[in-house]
Amino acid sequence: MPELPEVETVCTDLRDSAIIGSLIVAVDVLWERTIGMMDADTFRKRLVGRKFLTVSRRGKFLVLGIDDGSTLLIHLRMSGSLVLMDNPDTPDDHDRVIIRFDALSLRFHDPRKFGRMILTDEPGHFLGRLGPEPLSEDLDAVAFHHMLLTRRGRVKALLLDQHFIAGIGNIYADESLFIARLHPCRIACTLSAVESARLLSAIRQVLSAGIAHRGTSLGDGESNFKSDGSMGSHGNSLSVFGRTGRQCPRCSSPIERTIVAQRSTHFCPHCQPLQP
DNA sequence: AGTGGCCCCTGGCGGC
DNA sequence: TGCCGCCAGGGGCCAC
Numbered sequence: 001m002p003e004l005p006e007v008e009t010v011c012t013d014l015r016d017s018a019i020i021g022s023l024i025v026a027v028d029v030l031w032e033r034t035i036g037m038m039d040a041d042t043f044r045k046r047l048v049g050r051k052f053l054t055v056s057r058r059g060k061f062l063v064l065g066i067d068d069g070s071t072l073l074i075h076l077r078m079s080g081s082l083v084l085m086d087n088p089d090t091p092d093d094h095d096r097v098i099i100r101f102d103a104l105s106l107r108f109h110d111p112r113k114f115g116r117m118i119l120t121d122e123p124g125h126f127l128g129r130l131g132p133e134p135l136s137e138d139l140d141a142v143a144f145h146h147m148l149l150t151r152r153g154r155v156k157a158l159l160l161d162q163h164f165i166a167g168i169g170n171i172y173a174d175e176s177l178f179i180a181r182l183h184p185c186r187i188a189c190t191l192s193a194v195e196s197a198r199l200l201s202a203i204r205q206v207l208s209a210g211i212a213h214r215g216t217s218l219g220d221g222e223s224n225f226k227s228d229g230s231m232g233s234h235g236n237s238l239s240v241f242g243r244t245g246r247q248c249p250r251c252s253s254p255i256e257r258t259i260v261a262q263r264s265t266h267f268c269p270h271c272q273p274l275q276p
Numbered sequence: 277a278g279t280g281g282c283c284c285c286t287g288g289c290g291g292c
Numbered sequence: 293t294g295c296c297g298c299c300a301g302g303g304g305c306c307a308c
Contacts, residue, residue, distance in 0.1 A: 002302095033284085077301085261279080
């Protein structure tokens with residue numbers, strides 16, 4: 001499940017790749033609904049003959065700057081990935097869009113079809129509504145505490161709200177709350193300055209670790225998931241996510257699973273008490 | 277402002 | 293062994 005670290009990894013890989021400055025010679029749209037806000041023909045015609053000049057990330061969006069001033073936004077959602085392949089290439093059932101250059105192709109691979117590519121002249125319309133970047137120095141503990149103080153929702157729901165803070169998904173939210181020793185159902189405005197500083201620090205810790213491991217340190221491969229939401233026994237650094245019923249790495253209590261904001265939520269009832 | 281419901285999709289699972 | 297039905301999961305949208 002791509003969250004901020006996975007998108008950051010794709011971003012840095014693309015930035016160093018040959019797609020930057022290469023002429024787009026063809027675009028194959030294999031699943032029309034992957035293209036948002038535009039029909040596939042328009043999408044194709046506007047991209048062919050153009051070049052990508054820049055790649056950046058905002059929240060979970062990849063932001064590709066094009067030489068005509070427009071922007072391609074890519075959101076991987078649940079199952080999307082971007083694959084660079086040398087030509088000639090091998091087609092795949094789950095490729096939804098293929099952007100072809102002279103010597104290589106960029107494939108949007110997305111089994112679940114939730115991912116989106118949006119070609120727009122006004123990226124700010126989509127990106128401007130996002131909350132702050134958790135790793136940005138502009139966000140300090142005081143500002144974060146202030147953000148929490150005005151909100152009466154449960155803290156886990158807020159972490160998943162991209163308008164509140166950008167880039168955190170279900171896995172990193174659970175892991176951050178565990179490290180910060182905060183119950184997912186704590187009401188945001190009840191967090192003390194110390195608790196909110198702990199939370200911001202925990203968020204940065206798990207996101208930085210994710211980036212350092214190229215997005216694979218958490219949820220290391222979906223093949224590790226079992227039907228009950230637990231993880232396989234292969235080593236990884238998840239403390240609570242997908243570990244329902246297994247021992248808390250800190251106190252050995254059984255990890256509990258509940259639903260918060262329609263999302264499965266994993267926590268240690270002993271280390272993360274609702275009442276501080 | 278906050279929450280819950282629904283939808284999009286498919287692989288992978290449990291149950292039979 | 294196979295088929296059916298269910299579910300997870302990010303995020304947009306809508307109703308309350």
